[in-house]
Amino acid sequence: MAKLSTANTVAKKLATEEDQTTMNPFRPPTISRSVAVSFAASSSFALDRSLFSKKVNLAAASIADNKKIAEWRRALQKTREVLIVERIQVVRPHPDGSLAARGAKCLLLDPKVKVAVPETWSAALRSAIESNELGLVPFELTLDYDYWLYEDVMDVLIPPEKRDIHDGIPQGFNIAGHVAHLNLRETYRPYKKLIAEVLIDKNPHIKTVINKTGDVGTESEFRTFGYEVLAGPHDLNVELRENDCVFRFDYSKVYWNSKLHGEHTRLIDMFQPGEVVCDVMAGIGPFAIPAEKQPTPYMKHLKMANTLS
Numbered sequence: 001m002a003k004l005s006t007a008n009t010v011a012k013k014l015a016t017e018e019d020q021t022t023m024n025p026f027r028p029p030t031i032s033r034s035v036a037v038s039f040a041a042s043s044s045f046a047l048d049r050s051l052f053s054k055k056v057n058l059a060a061a062s063i064a065d066n067k068k069i070a071e072w073r074r075a076l077q078k079t080r081e082v083l084i085v086e087r088i089q090v091v092r093p094h095p096d097g098s099l100a101a102r103g104a105k106c107l108l109l110d111p112k113v114k115v116a117v118p119e120t121w122s123a124a125l126r127s128a129i130e131s132n133e134l135g136l137v138p139f140e141l142t143l144d145y146d147y148w149l150y151e152d153v154m155d156v157l158i159p160p161e162k163r164d165i166h167d168g169i170p171q172g173f174n175i176a177g178h179v180a181h182l183n184l185r186e187t188y189r190p191y192k193k194l195i196a197e198v199l200i201d202k203n204p205h206i207k208t209v210i211n212k213t214g215d216v217g218t219e220s221e222f223r224t225f226g227y228e229v230l231a232g233p234h235d236l237n238v239e240l241r242e243n244d245c246v247f248r249f250d251y252s253k254v255y256w257n258s259k260l261h262g263e264h265t266r267l268i269d270m271f272q273p274g275e276v277v278c279d280v281m282a283g284i285g286p287f288a289i290p291a292e293k294q295p296t297p298y299m300k301h302l303k304m305a306n307t308l309s
Helices: 002-023 033-041 066-078 097-101 123-130 150-157 186-202 258-270 288-292
Strands: 054-063 091-093 105-108 134-143 174-176 179-182 208-212 227-231 237-242 245-250
Touching: 054 066, 066 105, 066 123, 105 134, 123 134, 150 186, 174 258, 179 186, 186 208, 186 227, 237 258, 245 288, 258 288
Parallel strands: 179 208
Antiparallel strands: 054 105, 054 134, 091 105, 174 179, 208 227, 237 245
16 A cells, blocks of 8 residues: 555656646756656766757747837836746847847747737737737747756656655755765665766856765775766866965865865954964865964964875
């Protein structure tokens, strides 16, 4: 009974996802679950970004006078007919190429506005169309892989039944320079290369993604850890800035936790002139170096233990 109940729950969740995609055209396209599974199972996977291309059929208000674009945009915002979706530019070239070549513009409208259904037009839109100040034309909007966020893509690629019941889609990671450091749960390891590839796609500053394979400190006394490179070049020589200092180091040999930035700053701000501060496990120096750079040197005495650079 427990297995049957779980299967029914998953089936209902998948059906709900399909309904939501139909109701909301700005959700990512659904792909075959077998495709997602084949991605995860393949040791030499290739993420097919074309699967995330989607066309949305909208109405657009063509504008007779481009000088009035802002005016009409405000007017149609008041009637809630202008399209309001994050990361989508509302003002577009006219869908007719010959008119677009002459500079004609249009405003994308909310999906509830239909070109052939006057009942979906507001009184203001109807009046503007009748006076030829606006026209109403079909507009095919293409949303490709570049439009979707990391969360959108992974929501498609990792089936709900494969996700962690508490954490959902894996999103947390540490960053050291151009390196993203993951610590994936067992349930996500079949998808590790997909996750890494999408992370790089959606975060231009990230060039290399690694996943921790051993606990911190088990590799050496310097709190390094075993890792595997999931995507990008095997280059862990990083450069990063913190508290007005530039740190350059080999991330495979030096412990660094980007989440400790606030703690570094908090303690540095506590140091007072004349105090003796001993940093007995200084590492690369996230406390010592910024403190020494203060206008009035705070560090009368400093022991830099196990520093690597």
